Amino acid sequence: MSMFGRRKIKKAAEKEFLISKEAPFAVEEAYKSLRTNLIFSLPEENCKIIEVTSSLQKEGKSITAANLAISLSKNGSRVILVDCDLRLPTIARKLRIEQKPGLTNLLFGMNKMHEVINHHVSGIDVIPAGDLPPNPSEVLGSQNMKTAIDHLAQHYDYVILDTPPVNVVSDAVILSKHASGVIMVVRSGKTALENVKDAVDTLKLANANILGFVMTDADEKKQYYDKYGYTYKQKKG
Ligand SMILES: Nc1ncnc2c1ncn2[C@@H]1O[C@H](COP(=O)(O)OP(=O)(O)OP(=O)(O)O)[C@@H](O)[C@H]1O
Ligand SMILES: [Mg+2]
Known part of the structure; x- marks a missing residue:
């Protein structure tokens, strides 16, 4: 198979995992139930900065973050998705937007907030990662980052943060201090x-x-769930 052919298939596959008009009913339903469970597990007020992470690479964090954001916005909420993976960002590519200017450009004062916010066709707003810094953990833990997130929380119902894996780098742990909750x-x-x-x-x-917890790639022994399975378990106690 040619390189070109392979790339095309990968792109098509990634598109399939994003909620869209063409997405199978079961996928949209799975995200609706994630949305409902999330809303029920959040304390009543001021709890809308949601960090999405996992233990390892390639577990489906970014796609879950994007689809959760889209699902929440379909429910009438104002939602912004922020790519906080400043090492291997994928949100821009997945949502077909430019990667910069983005979060880092905002934090370093190179761009204003409105210049880094993309109004995506799905209905959500998106801040891509921007130029990649040499010290992602410091950038994410900075006061500027906290200020930016707090500002977003005043203007949106939900701020969804996509992050790198917890067991690989400390970024997600650092960022959890700014988040109301972690999925x-x-x-x-x-x-x-x-x-x-x-x-x-x-x-x-x-x-x-x-x-x-959200389980991706779950085998639910149903036609679509085989491929696109998502389950959500609330933590106990
Ligand atoms: N529910 C799912 N079922 C099957 N494959 C999936 C599912 N969710 C994501 N994938 C696939 O897994 C790959 C990784 O997805 P994604 O980029 O969302 O993971 P990630 O955890 O954000 O990765 P990284 O650690 O690199 O940031 C993608 O190719 C995607 O198409
Ligand atoms: Mg990712």
Whole structure:
């Protein structure tokens, strides 16, 4: 198969995982139930900065973050998705927008807020990662970052933060201090319990509020769920 052919297939596959008019009914329904469960697991007020993370790479964090954002906006909420993966950002590519100017350009004062916000066709607003800095953890932990997120929280009903994996770099843990709650993505058949435990322990040590778990790639023995399965478990206690 030619390189060109492979690329085309990958692009088509990624499109399939985003909620759109062509998305299978079951996918949209799965995200609706994630949305409902999330809304129920949030404390009543001032709790709308949601961080999406996982223990390892390629578990479906970014797609879950994007689809959750789109699903919340379909419910009538004003939603902004922020790509806080300043190492391997994928939100811009997934949503077909430019990667810069973005978050880092805003934080370093190179661009104004309105210049880094993209109004996406899906109905959500999106801030891509921007130029990649040499010190992502410091940037994400900075006072400027906190100020930016707090500002967004005043103008949107939900601020969804896409992040790198917890067991690989400290960015998601650092960012959890700015978030009202954290959703953990677990990829069925790939993530070992040990990995999830490590990530949860690390987040708890930082006093993160873990809202629950989303399982991607789950085998629900149903036609669509085989391929696009999402389940959501609320944490106990
Ligand atoms: N529910 C799912 N079922 C099957 N494949 C999925 C699912 N969600 C995502 N994928 C696929 O897994 C790959 C990784 O997805 P994604 O980029 O969202 O993961 P990630 O956890 O954000 O990765 P990274 O650690 O690189 O940021 C993509 O190719 C995507 O198409
Ligand atoms: Mg990602």
